[in-house]
Amino acid sequence: MPPPNNNVATLGRKGSVVQKAPGAKPTKAANKKKDEEEGVDVGDGWDDWTHGKALIKPQDQLELTEAELKEEITRILTANNPHAPQNIVRYSFKERSFKSTSVVDQMAVHFVLEGSLLHQDSDEARRLRAKEGLSEETATVDTGTEPDEEKPETPATPVEDGGEVEEAGEEDRPDSAASKTDKKEPKITNQFNFSERASQTLNNPLRERSCQTEPPPRNIFSATASQWEIYDAYVEELQKQEKNKEKQKAAPSKKDSDKSKKKTMLTEAQMDDMSKMGKLSKKSTILERMVNQNTFDDVAQDFKYFEDASDEFRDKEGTLLPLWKFHYDKAKRLSVTALCWNKKYQDLFAVGMGSYDFSKQGRGMLVFYSLKKSAFPEYIYPTTSGVLCLDIHEQHSYLVVVGFYDGCVAVYNLQEEGLEPVYKSTAKTGKHTDPVWQVCWQNDDLDSNHNFYSVSSDGRVVSWTLVKNELVFTDIIRLSVNGAVSEGPEDAQQPCIASGTSFDFHKQIDYLFLVGTEEGKIHKCSKTYSSQFLETYIAHSMAVDAVKWNHFHPKVFISCSSDWTVKIWDHTINTPMFTFDLNAAVGDVAWSPYSSTVFAAVTTDGTVHVFDLDINKYEAICQQLAVGKKKTKLTHIEFNPIHPIIIVGDDRGYVTSLKLSPNLRKKPKAKKGQELPKGPEVEVAKMERLLSLLREPEQSTV
Amino acid sequence: MAEVDDTLKRIEAHKGVIGTIVVNADGIPIRTTLDNSTAVQYAGLLRNLTMMARSTVRDIDPQNDLTFLRIRSKKHEVLVAPENDFLLIVIQNPCE
Numbered sequence: 001m002p003p004p005n006n007n008v009a010t011l012g013r014k015g016s017v018v019q020k021a022p023g024a025k026p027t028k029a030a031n032k033k034k035d036e037e038e039g040v041d042v043g044d045g046w047d048d049w050t051h052g053k054a055l056i057k058p059q060d061q062l063e064l065t066e067a068e069l070k071e072e073i074t075r076i077l078t079a080n081n082p083h084a085p086q087n088i089v090r091y092s093f094k095e096r097s098f099k100s101t102s103v104v105d106q107m108a109v110h111f112v113l114e115g116s117l118l119h120q121d122s123d124e125a126r127r128l129r130a131k132e133g134l135s136e137e138t139a140t141v142d143t144g145t146e147p148d149e150e151k152p153e154t155p156a157t158p159v160e161d162g163g164e165v166e167e168a169g170e171e172d173r174p175d176s177a178a179s180k181t182d183k184k185e186p187k188i189t190n191q192f193n194f195s196e197r198a199s200q201t202l203n204n205p206l207r208e209r210s211c212q213t214e215p216p217p218r219n220i221f222s223a224t225a226s227q228w229e230i231y232d233a234y235v236e237e238l239q240k241q242e243k244n245k246e247k248q249k250a251a252p253s254k255k256d257s258d259k260s261k262k263k264t265m266l267t268e269a270q271m272d273d274m275s276k277m278g279k280l281s282k283k284s285t286i287l288e289r290m291v292n293q294n295t296f297d298d299v300a301q302d303f304k305y306f307e308d309a310s311d312e313f314r315d316k317e318g319t320l321l322p323l324w325k326f327h328y329d330k331a332k333r334l335s336v337t338a339l340c341w342n343k344k345y346q347d348l349f350a351v352g353m354g355s356y357d358f359s360k361q362g363r364g365m366l367v368f369y370s371l372k373k374s375a376f377p378e379y380i381y382p383t384t385s386g387v388l389c390l391d392i393h394e395q396h397s398y399l400v401v402v403g404f405y406d407g408c409v410a411v412y413n414l415q416e417e418g419l420e421p422v423y424k425s426t427a428k429t430g431k432h433t434d435p436v437w438q439v440c441w442q443n444d445d446l447d448s449n450h451n452f453y454s455v456s457s458d459g460r461v462v463s464w465t466l467v468k469n470e471l472v473f474t475d476i477i478r479l480s481v482n483g484a485v486s487e488g489p490e491d492a493q494q495p496c497i498a499s500g501t502s503f504d505f506h507k508q509i510d511y512l513f514l515v516g517t518e519e520g521k522i523h524k525c526s527k528t529y530s531s532q533f534l535e536t537y538i539a540h541s542m543a544v545d546a547v548k549w550n551h552f553h554p555k556v557f558i559s560c561s562s563d564w565t566v567k568i569w570d571h572t573i574n575t576p577m578f579t580f581d582l583n584a585a586v587g588d589v590a591w592s593p594y595s596s597t598v599f600a601a602v603t604t605d606g607t608v609h610v611f612d613l614d615i616n617k618y619e620a621i622c623q624q625l626a627v628g629k630k631k632t633k634l635t636h637i638e639f640n641p642i643h644p645i646i647i648v649g650d651d652r653g654y655v656t657s658l659k660l661s662p663n664l665r666k667k668p669k670a671k672k673g674q675e676l677p678k679g680p681e682v683e684v685a686k687m688e689r690l691l692s693l694l695r696e697p698e699q700s701t702v
Numbered sequence: 703m704a705e706v707d708d709t710l711k712r713i714e715a716h717k718g719v720i721g722t723i724v725v726n727a728d729g730i731p732i733r734t735t736l737d738n739s740t741a742v743q744y745a746g747l748l749r750n751l752t753m754m755a756r757s758t759v760r761d762i763d764p765q766n767d768l769t770f771l772r773i774r775s776k777k778h779e780v781l782v783a784p785e786n787d788f789l790l791i792v793i794q795n796p797c798e
Contacts, residue, residue, distance in 0.1 A: 224757075226757060226760070226761055227760070227761050227764050228757070228760030228761060228764040230764075231760075231764030231765070232764070279785065279786070279788075280706050280724070280785050280788055280790060281705045281706050281709070282785075283770075283783040283784075283785040283788075283790050284705075284706050284709040284710060284713070284783075284790060285709060286769070286770060286783055287709075287713060287770075287781060287783050287790055287792055288709055288712060288713050288716075290770070290772070290781050290783075290792075291713050291716050291718075291719060291781065291792055291794055292716070294718070294779060294781075294794055294796040295716065295717050295718055295794075295796065297796060375712070375716060376712055
């Protein structure tokens with residue numbers, strides 16, 4: 001019994017919140033609600049042996065704020081069995097799908113006890129009672145019969161009859177008693193004297209009858225459900241949906257559908273391995289390129305990565321590293337007459353093949369090569385006459401215009417399947433009467449028709465427009481020895497017609513162009529003035545083979561001729577700025593696309609000369625033999641728009657690609673601290689500086 | 703069709719090429735320059751490898767697809783280009 005002190009103490013603490021008291025018995029209720037605890041508290045106050053508010057908080061008890069404590073939480077009593085499953089799903093064979101059973105048995109059996117009570121009116125109860133009753137009666141009857149039997153024994157024999165009768169009567173009595181009881185209940189078989197009587201009936205013979213149906217066809221199906229297969233299925237579904245949409249939109253005509261059905265049927269029937277192989281053309285070209293890359297692996301690596309380290313020691317000179325050599329077997333005896341890079345696909349270039357020899361004129365070829373496949377051309381177009389010049393359209397790089405030796409011009413469409421040009425000029429449509437030496441695409445005209453210009457030895461500069469299916473020509477200018485042809489009072493006999501051998505259009509000023517002639521003159525012309533030249537330069541002593549505007553500086557152009565010279569001009573000045581003598585007839589000259597002061601020229605002795613005016617104003621910084629055999633003449637040269645390589649064509653039909661060493665591609669050095677200026681302005685400035693050096697002494701003399 | 707033929711002939715004539723095999727959708731070589739048993743062996747083995755390679759590429763990104771497969775071994779290089787169900791195989795000895 002705790003001392004009364006505690007009572008007082010607990011009473012005093014009644015109203016307070018739970019306190020920790022060590023060594024007291026923790027109540028289970030303390031884990032749950034504080035309400036209960038308080039209740040227990042109150043109760044505890046009355047309970048003597050628990051030390052009042054001796055409640056221990058378990059360590060992981062949830063701490064609740066006052067507000068949360070006061071929050072009312074409702075507890076619901078439902079008749080649901082918490083252990084009963086709520087979402088049973090069964091497979092329904094009727095519907096061939098999984099169905100969830102909504103109704104689930106909620107009954108939970110807690111306790112079962114089989115009892116032994118029987119209802120008094122039931123059969124079994126009656127039987128039992130009968131059993132009990134019979135056993136009582138037999139007991140009484142037995143006890144009754146015993147004294148009866150004694151009695152007949154004691155009286156004398158004279159009473160025997162009576163006894164017999166009595167016995168009989170007594171015997172009757174137990175019998176009657178028994179029979180009486182028997183009449184009430186059916187006779188219970190004696191388990192000891194039980195005899196069974198059985199008989200076997202005739203069994204009918206068993207016969208088995210079975211019927212087997214054909215089993216449903218089975219098919220073993222296996223597949224992997226990987227991410228891409230799922231993706232493919234979705235894509236297919238999407239395409240089907242789109243097709244359906246299109247069908248709904250377009251009015252379906254029966255004829256079309258029939259035809260298409262027939263077509264598909266035919267194609268299915270004809271499709272066999274060999275025809276399916278036709279689809280492999282793309283892959284086979286890729287394979288061919290791979291094979292080529294493997295064979296020329298070192299060349300490809302050089303092309304991409306090799307930079308000649310010895311250039312640092314070479315004191316501003318550079319070298320050309322030979323890369324691939326392109327040659328087509330069937331073009332053996334033809335010489336390269338034109339080269340052009342494709343602006344869009346910078347590894348593709350066009351080679352025009354023909355002959356410069358007047359006496360050996362025959363067929364020609366237009367061949368396209370890719371750097372990726374040097375063994376065989378990509379496209380081959382044989383032509384009836386030798387090709388002399390070609391140009392690839394800048395925007396539509398599948399359009400190629402070709403000028404022939406017989407004076408025709410033709411336009412090929414690379415996207416088309418056939419080997420014939422899509423447009424060709426004929427005698428009726430104004431073809432030239434002499435070989436066409438240069439062709440050049442121009443910007444689309446106002447009707448967005450493509451057009452190009454051509455210049456020929458017959459002295460005409462003609463503009464051709466591609467209108468629907470034909471070429472429409474317009475004479476722009478007629479070259480003559482003494483100046484442009486003009487209708488004058490003199491007689492109809494025309495003065496000598498000059499032969500144009502090359503021309504070039506200004507990069508920025510659309511109407512301005514230069515024409516080089518066989519007499520060695522260069523005329524500056526305008527598209528709009530057909531009667532007069534803007535200016536004439538007496539350039540060379542022999543035919544002007546090439547004339548090219550500088551890519552950056554708007555005033556500078558270069559010209560080369562078979563008189564062994566290359567000259568650089570400022571179009572405002574009548575005399576050349578620079579003149580270079582190359583010791584052999586110069587076949588072609590080209591400006592570099594990356595620098596305004598770098599250009600290259602090829603000569604008939606098989607040498608490539610590369611100049612950089614910024615570095616050396618008087619000499620080439622590279623002079624290299626590009627061909628093996630000494631007698632081959634180099635005919636054309638072109639710089640690649642983005643890669644540091646040049647292609648040179650020779651008169652044996654070979655095209656060699658060469659890589660420019662770093663010294664040949666020098667960009668202007670940046671001053672310390674300044675960002676390297678980029679862009680064409682730099683190039684222009686560079687050229688300006690050079691020109692200004694030359695101009696000043698002239699001005700001073702003038 | 704003729705282009706494919708021409709291209710294959712050119713490849714076969716190329717320097718270093720040991721043989722070419724074109725395998726159809728059933729895994730049977732329909733055109734080859736090697737002997738039949740070798741061709742069948744290559745066809746069967748490379749088909750499995752190509753399918754596995756393709757599965758790998760597409761598992762990483764379902765919008766991607768295998769364009770070709772190159773197996774470089776000590777002795778030579780096998781180039782495989784899968785196209786729909788077809789397989790183009792070239793065995794080349796890259797000259798070094």
